[in-house]
Amino acid sequence: MSIESGEALARTDRLVLREVRARDLPVLERMWRDPVMRRYLGGPVSDEVAAERRVGDHTGGLMVARSSGEIVGWCHLGRYRTGDLELSYVFLPEWWGRGYAREGCAAAVGLAFDRFPDAPRLVAVTQEANRRSIRLLEALGMVLVDTFEEFGARQVMYAIDRPYSSDGEMR
Template structure:
């Protein structure tokens, strides 16, 4: 994992970088790829399914520059790979990290690298970070464990078995 070259976000820029990736605010030019994330059945398999056209239109208007939403792009060619989102106080007062990546970029370690960078940076300002995934999403569970998160609870939410992971400072 190349997270050792993380540079912390600076006020006003909200960006991070790793050896291979730049995590920056979403730009208008990113919206078509981000829309694919919201509508791709494979990406959304463990996220409640593709979102409706109405929700897509609302999100398209709000995603560019949204606080806490990182567009993950390769530094070499600026291709958008996915999103990582940080929501302070989202789950019982704890900061939640979530992520989704386009299927053609799965299996290259990009998600692990990006999520590790965001978790490390977030833990500088908050005592703990949580992430939620479906119990059936084994790839996501392995990723969360690889970035040092620990399974702390299991429950049913959104009509599916969920697992909550946490990492503390």
């Protein structure tokens, strides 16, 4: 599988972020059902939830692939229940420890502020126990803004403000 010209929404030195396609569903299904990837996300989803997601709206979903076409992860840009713009992500375990999550999420952050010009900030929520995810969010320049209990676990919310240009205008 390769990335066709013009499909990329964002590129980095090693990665391409593109919209989700129907042929991505087997990889997404693995992300929904893999207990390692879902450890801090409430565990694998049920058959019913997976069926709903298969036919659901994947708007905002971004497949993160190496330039060779191999999918390494998924990012999602959407609205959090507070109205804030939110970044969610899952990366395949076989690609962990290679910097792909940081590189892909950094590209998604830039894309978020381009796609949502009204958003003053971007948030991300993870379990407090998910130290790898917290390190990633901090590496992206996000700062802790809230902690709360949900889904039977302590959650943390990180945020990054929209960058401003030198003349004080929002970018």
